[in-house]
Amino acid sequence: MKALPRLASWLQVAPVALILVLFFGLPMLVVVTVSFFDYGQGRLYPTFIFDNYVEIFSSSVTLRLYLSSLKFALIVWAVTLLIGFNIAYFLVFHVRTLLWQIGLFLLCTVPFWTSNIIRMISWIPFLGRNGIFNQTLEGAGITSQPLEFLLFSDFAVIVAYVHLFTLFMVVPIFNSMARIDRSLIEAAYDAGAGPWRIFSEIILPLSKTGIALGSIFVITLVMGDFFVVKTMSGGQSASVVSALSNEISAIQYPPAAANAMILVAIVTLMVSGILRLVDIRKELIA
Amino acid sequence: MPSGTRNGEIRIVGVTKRFGDMAAVSDLSLTIPDKAYCCLLGPSGCGKTTILRMIAGHETPTTGEIRIGGEPVVGLTPVQRGTAMMFQSYALFPHRSVLDNVAFSLKLRGASKAERHRQARELLAKVRMERFADRLPVQLSGGQQQRVALARALITNPRVLLLDEPLSALDEYLRLRMRGELRRVQKELGITFIHVTHTQLEAIAVADLVVVMAQGRIEQAASAREIFTAPRTAYVARFMGGQNVLSGTVESVADEHAIVVDEHGASFSTAVIGEVPVRGSRLVGSVRRDRISVSKAQGCAAASDKVNSLLGEVHAIEYQGSYVKVTIERPTGEGFVANVLDVDFFRGPLDIGDSVLARWSARDVLILEGAADAGEASMDEAGGVLI
Numbered sequence: 001m002k003a004l005p006r007l008a009s010w011l012q013v014a015p016v017a018l019i020l021v022l023f024f025g026l027p028m029l030v031v032v033t034v035s036f037f038d039y040g041q042g043r044l045y046p047t048f049i050f051d052n053y054v055e056i057f058s059s060s061v062t063l064r065l066y067l068s069s070l071k072f073a074l075i076v077w078a079v080t081l082l083i084g085f086n087i088a089y090f091l092v093f094h095v096r097t098l099l100w101q102i103g104l105f106l107l108c109t110v111p112f113w114t115s116n117i118i119r120m121i122s123w124i125p126f127l128g129r130n131g132i133f134n135q136t137l138e139g140a141g142i143t144s145q146p147l148e149f150l151l152f153s154d155f156a157v158i159v160a161y162v163h164l165f166t167l168f169m170v171v172p173i174f175n176s177m178a179r180i181d182r183s184l185i186e187a188a189y190d191a192g193a194g195p196w197r198i199f200s201e202i203i204l205p206l207s208k209t210g211i212a213l214g215s216i217f218v219i220t221l222v223m224g225d226f227f228v229v230k231t232m233s234g235g236q237s238a239s240v241v242s243a244l245s246n247e248i249s250a251i252q253y254p255p256a257a258a259n260a261m262i263l264v265a266i267v268t269l270m271v272s273g274i275l276r277l278v279d280i281r282k283e284l285i286a
Numbered sequence: 287m288p289s290g291t292r293n294g295e296i297r298i299v300g301v302t303k304r305f306g307d308m309a310a311v312s313d314l315s316l317t318i319p320d321k322a323y324c325c326l327l328g329p330s331g332c333g334k335t336t337i338l339r340m341i342a343g344h345e346t347p348t349t350g351e352i353r354i355g356g357e358p359v360v361g362l363t364p365v366q367r368g369t370a371m372m373f374q375s376y377a378l379f380p381h382r383s384v385l386d387n388v389a390f391s392l393k394l395r396g397a398s399k400a401e402r403h404r405q406a407r408e409l410l411a412k413v414r415m416e417r418f419a420d421r422l423p424v425q426l427s428g429g430q431q432q433r434v435a436l437a438r439a440l441i442t443n444p445r446v447l448l449l450d451e452p453l454s455a456l457d458e459y460l461r462l463r464m465r466g467e468l469r470r471v472q473k474e475l476g477i478t479f480i481h482v483t484h485t486q487l488e489a490i491a492v493a494d495l496v497v498v499m500a501q502g503r504i505e506q507a508a509s510a511r512e513i514f515t516a517p518r519t520a521y522v523a524r525f526m527g528g529q530n531v532l533s534g535t536v537e538s539v540a541d542e543h544a545i546v547v548d549e550h551g552a553s554f555s556t557a558v559i560g561e562v563p564v565r566g567s568r569l570v571g572s573v574r575r576d577r578i579s580v581s582k583a584q585g586c587a588a589a590s591d592k593v594n595s596l597l598g599e600v601h602a603i604e605y606q607g608s609y610v611k612v613t614i615e616r617p618t619g620e621g622f623v624a625n626v627l628d629v630d631f632f633r634g635p636l637d638i639g640d641s642v643l644a645r646w647s648a649r650d651v652l653i654l655e656g657a658a659d660a661g662e663a664s665m666d667e668a669g670g671v672l673i
Contacts, residue, residue: 181375181377183373183374183375183377184377184379184380186344186371186373186377187371187373187377187378187379187438188379188390189344189363189364190342190343190344190364190369190370190371190439191364191365191370191390191391191394191438191442192363192364192365192391192394192395192442193394197394201379201390201393201394202379205381206380206381
């Protein structure tokens with residue numbers, strides 16, 4: 001009788017455990033193993049050496065790439081947080097009817113009906129040297145010559161990231177904000193809080209879990225990207241993953257694996273840092 | 287005290303509140319004396335919460351004036367009004383400890399941490415919650431949360447405390463205990479309490495002034511005893527539940543007594559003071575349930591011809607401890623209820639289905655104002671009559 005419920009709970013965790021082991025655990029194990037291999041002439045030598053790691057840590061390029069990726073992550077995080085928080089705030093506290101809320105929320109997801117690549121590439125004719133934006137500025141007499149920094153620059157990379165990832169910030173913040181009981185706001189007003197104190201004492205702290213979840217999404221997405229950086233910077237900027245992808249296309253799997261392991265470690269540190277600041281468990285349970 | 291005065295008298299003058307096309311409160315006037323415990327009583331949707339929120343400053347009247355302690359307060363914040371509100375769901379801040387919840391408004395006023403915590407602890411002691419100061423609201427039971435909400439509302443030293451259905455989330459036992467507690471706190475602090483409820487017994491148990499409302503208007507505002515024993519309208523009589531409502535046509539007036547006959551032939555008589563009703567006009571009256579004697583009708587149908595009596599069949603018998611509630615079904619119309627003292631009942635117990643004769647005396651009949659059917663429909667929403 002006692003074994004039965006035990007078996008039942010094992011069966012209940014089995015599907016997700018199986019998926020995690022097959023598609024996450026095993027591949028990670030392979031990558032860890034390969035990161036200690038030797039390589040040359042397109043071949044792998046199953047050894048156990050630390051050369052790949054030593055090389056990464058002794059190269060000045062590594063630091064530069066990480067700083068570049070972190071810079072993008074930080075800027076994009078700040079911009080998406082600002083925009084995402086405001087959109088969520090507007091949807092939750094200014095849109096009065098549920099129908100409008102759902103409608104506007106769906107409107108936010110419209111760009112996601114096309115692929116990431118198309119959405120990103122569509123910025124190119126807009127921001128380009130003779131693009132729509134520059135032509136409009138010149139036509140309006142605001143500028144006399146095209147602005148060069150708009151495309152194939154860090155600016156373009158950030159614009160594309162923000163466009164791609166803001167929704168990942170909106171959704172979790174919207175979620176936690178929508179759960180704030182309106183009577184809490186009235187209670188704060190009753191106690192003498194003005195709009196700013198209501199925001200800082202009630203709304204912001206109660207949106208923290210959503211902010212944390214959104215931040216995790218955006219930061220991991222930016223840290224793991226190479227395609228946007230490559231396309232939108234016109235090859236002028238690079239990220240950690242672009243180095244990694246270069247190594248893969250050169251069939252240098254062991255250094256790529258070592259690079260991947262370091263990236264995983266660093267992103268894990270960043271995420272656990274966020275989790276240490278904010279307890280997101282209650283958001284996931286509730 | 288930003289208002290500079292401790293006077294908690296509330297004067298509502300001609301207040302109307304519309305939400306879109308619907309008027310939640312229409313042209314309502316009411317004066318609540320300083321230091322009174324006032325209950326706004328009525329079924330859901332009668333506008334009682336809207337009035338409370340307008341006094342609190344969470345809602346602005348469409349037209350009309352509200353004065354607290356003589357000063358007009360429309361447009362002022364709750365703090366400027368010197369009011370504090372206790373919310374129905376308590377609205378405790380889930381991310382703050384009990385102590386910080388209570389100290390919140392002092393924090394907004396810039397009090398130092400030590401000072402605001404000292405005052406908060408003092409108030410928590412008053413509601414016997416000092417042991418729970420460091421807990422989060424989710425770690426408290428409903429009754430404990432309510433005490434914290436009370437402490438939080440009182441820390442600003444308000445002259446008026448507004449309570450929005452404060453007991454509705456509690457179980458029966460706690461409800462009875464807390465309503466006594468609220469009354470005690472109100473007396474102790476000597477401030478005006480306005481308490482919104484849809485429970486008749488709760489209102490008459492605590493309030494100095496009971497305001498019975500229906501559809502955005504006041505049906506009657508009076509002391510609990512007066513509301514219960516002398517309802518002004520058929521609506522109040524039905525809603526409070528201690529009365530049977532009778533109606534009929536005036537048959538004769540003699541010796542300052544009117545005799546009224548209803549459509550089933552039952553009749554009642556009542557003393558007529560002042561204006562003498564015209565023969566043939568409609569008259570509505572009520573008779574208290576506990577002033578009715580019930581006996582088995584032993585074949586003497588003729589007895590029902592007598593004034594102030596009616597014949598019927600026992601439909602339900604509910605033992606209530608000190609009395610027995612006997613519901614008598616008549617051929618048509620609403621049930622007639624007699625609350626018979628337990629000793630009287632068990633002297634000659636009745637059974638369901640028995641034919642009975644109910645009798646009462648003319649001096650227990652009250653004349654009511656307004657239509658006879660007032661409140662019949664709304665009784666269903668109010669969840670029936672309690673007493």
